[in-house]
Amino acid sequence: MQSPGPLSSKLFAAAREVIPGGVNSPVRAFRNVGGEPFFVRKAHGSRIEDVDGKTYIDYIGSWGPNILGHAPVVITNTIHEVAKSGVSFGIPNPFEVEMARTITEWVPSVGKVRMCNSGTEATMSAIRLARGFTKRDLIVKFDGCYHGHSDSLLVAAGSGALTHGEPDSAGVPKAFAAHTLVLPYNDPAALEALFAARGEEIAAIIVESYPANAGLVFPKPGYLELLSSITRKHGALLIFDEVMTGFRLGKAGVQGIENLTPDLSCFGKVIGGGLPVGAFGGRADVMDMLAPLGPVYQAGTLSGNPLAMAAGLAQLKELAKPSGFPRLEELGAHFEQGLRALLSGKGVPHRIHRAGSMFCLFFTDREIVNVDDVMKQDLAFFRKFFWGCLDKGVYLAPSPYETGFISLAHTEADLDDTLTVFEEVLAGI
Numbered sequence: 001m002q003s004p005g006p007l008s009s010k011l012f013a014a015a016r017e018v019i020p021g022g023v024n025s026p027v028r029a030f031r032n033v034g035g036e037p038f039f040v041r042k043a044h045g046s047r048i049e050d051v052d053g054k055t056y057i058d059y060i061g062s063w064g065p066n067i068l069g070h071a072p073v074v075i076t077n078t079i080h081e082v083a084k085s086g087v088s089f090g091i092p093n094p095f096e097v098e099m100a101r102t103i104t105e106w107v108p109s110v111g112k113v114r115m116c117n118s119g120t121e122a123t124m125s126a127i128r129l130a131r132g133f134t135k136r137d138l139i140v141k142f143d144g145c146y147h148g149h150s151d152s153l154l155v156a157a158g159s160g161a162l163t164h165g166e167p168d169s170a171g172v173p174k175a176f177a178a179h180t181l182v183l184p185y186n187d188p189a190a191l192e193a194l195f196a197a198r199g200e201e202i203a204a205i206i207v208e209s210y211p212a213n214a215g216l217v218f219p220k221p222g223y224l225e226l227l228s229s230i231t232r233k234h235g236a237l238l239i240f241d242e243v244m245t246g247f248r249l250g251k252a253g254v255q256g257i258e259n260l261t262p263d264l265s266c267f268g269k270v271i272g273g274g275l276p277v278g279a280f281g282g283r284a285d286v287m288d289m290l291a292p293l294g295p296v297y298q299a300g301t302l303s304g305n306p307l308a309m310a311a312g313l314a315q316l317k318e319l320a321k322p323s324g325f326p327r328l329e330e331l332g333a334h335f336e337q338g339l340r341a342l343l344s345g346k347g348v349p350h351r352i353h354r355a356g357s358m359f360c361l362f363f364t365d366r367e368i369v370n371v372d373d374v375m376k377q378d379l380a381f382f383r384k385f386f387w388g389c390l391d392k393g394v395y396l397a398p399s400p401y402e403t404g405f406i407s408l409a410h411t412e413a414d415l416d417d418t419l420t421v422f423e424e425v426l427a428g429i
C-alpha cells in the first residue's frame, strides 16, 4: 500500500472514521492503484499541492471542470464579486438567462436548456423527459459509458445481447434495471438487432458522444450517424451525454465536431467553472414537456445558482477567445507528438487516444473500440507507472479507466517536463 505523505495519511485515517471509505466519491480512494490518496492544501494553475507540501503537475483538473487551470483569477474574482450581492436566491436571476442564451448560441441542437446541479441530475432528468415525451419506458445505454449514478443508469449488461440490464450497484431494484438495455459500444449489428426487435418500446438512446469514462474511446466512422438515424426511424430520442466533452472540445462539443444533432444533450463539469452545475437541453418541443409547462417534473433548490452561473460564464468567455479552444488543441497536439516519439521504439505496448485537451494512454497494443479492449490492458504496468509518476510530481488519474485533461494553464514546458518524468518512470519499470 503506497501513501503520499504523513499528513495525508493521518487525514485519510481520520476521514475513514467518519466518511465511508474516507472519500466523498469512490475513485478518490485510489483503490484502482492500490494505495492512499493525497489530501490537497491548495492548487494554482497547472499545479496542485498536497498537505505535506509536495507539488504535482495535475492532469485531472477536478475531473474536467478546471479547464482554465486551478484558481484562475477570472473565476475567483467573479465569485468574489457576485457573492457580495448574495450566494443563492431561489428565484430567477439574470445570470441564468445569460447562461441559457450562451448554451443555445454555442450548441445549435439546443433550443431550450434547464440548469441543474450535477451531471448525474442532468442525465437522470433527460431520460425522464425522454420517457415522458415518447410515453415509452425503455432506455438504451452502452457498456462502459458512465452517466452518473441514478438508478436507471447504474445498469450493466445482462447475459444475452437482447436481455434486460442488471443492476450495477446494490440498492438498484431489478425492476428498475429491467427498463435499461445495455449494448456493446461500436457494434452496429447489436444496435440494429435490438431496434428490429423492440424499437417501438424504446424511449431513448443515451450515449457518451466520445466515451471518456472507460479510457477515451472513439466512435467508428458512421456509428454516431447510425444512432441518430435509427432513433429517428423508430420514434425514439437520441441523448448525447456531453458532461465531459461539452465546452471542452469546442463550443458545441462532440456534436459540433461530428456535425450531429441529438434531440437532447447533457452538460456539466466545464460549464460550472468548478462549482456544482449540470444542464440538459435540446429540442424546444421536447424541453417544453418539463414542469411548469408540461407534465414531466424536475426541480432544484439551488439550480441556476448565481455564483455557479457567473463562474461558468466567466470560464466560457475565456474559452471563446482565440487563446481558448485553439490553444487547448495546440497543447494537446504538442503532448501527443512528444508522447508518441517517447514511446515509439521503447518496446512498451501502447495506444494513444487524444481529442483536443483530452488524452488517454493505454498499455496494450490492441485496437481500442470499447470497454472490453480497455479492460485488457496491462493493469499491473499501469499501477507501477501511476505511482512512479506521482512520486516524481506528475498526478495522473488513479485509475486506468480515466481520461487525462490538459488545461490552459499548462505550458509546453509543463508538458515536456511530464514527458521527461514518463521516460524516467518507464526506464525503471
Ligand SMILES: *Cc1c(COP(=O)(O)O)cnc(C)c1O
Residues within 6 Å of the ligand: 117, 118, 119, 120, 121, 123, 146, 147, 148, 149, 208, 213, 241, 242, 243, 244, 268, 269, 278
Ligand atoms: C462526470 C460525468 C457524469 C456525472 O456528472 P456528476 O457531476 O459527477 O454527477 C455524467 N456523464 C459523464 C459523461 C460524466 O463524465
